[in-house]
Amino acid sequence: DSGVTQTPKHLITATGQRVTLRCSPRSGDLSVYWYQQSLDQGLQFLIQYYNGEERAKGNILERFSAQQFPDLHSELNLSSLELGDSALYFCASSVTEDGLLYGYTFGSGTRLTVV
């Protein structure tokens, strides 16, 4: 168990709909990163939050948005869903010690299927 919790694990919805994916980082971690992994593709960085504030933005569509709440959990909102949005969505926290980055810890992902 990585300590990063994502819910739900699976989600099936229709085109045009809106969904919310949830992520709780490890206890004490202030950062949250969202990634999208389409079928047989690498991970595409979407957006990062740190202690409630947006810190970095990647290839995130305007139909997508995210936020991080005071309790540090984060939600990724996907709207006007298209078939091409079907993917595995990961949340991650960065692991640092003494100013050094030791990597990201990933949640188990949310599998989104748009039909």
Place this chain on the structure above:
Amino acid sequence: AQTVTQSQPEMSVQEAETVTLSCTYDTSENNYYLFWYKQPPSRQMILVIRQEAYKQQNATENRFSVNFQKAAKSFSLKISDSQLGDTAMYFCAFILDQAGTALIFGKGTTLSVSS
């Protein structure tokens, strides 16, 4: 912009043999980190090994080692004594040692280990 390239979409190896996965990256910066992640069929992202760019010594973790060539911007992963459990997708990843940046992943190499 930084990029990560994995030129081998698929590789196969027999149990107990050694295999090397290639990765090149592009950056004009001097301070960064490099990682290899493993994604088995369960789709969980697992950190395999990390390398700090300012360290010339190649990182090793048990059967996993890297060949880090900073001038050539190359970061290959060597798996010794391959095991069936090593079957997975392997991703090379890069991140600048700066706030406001995120891990950038290559497209991955699918490794199959057979008996």
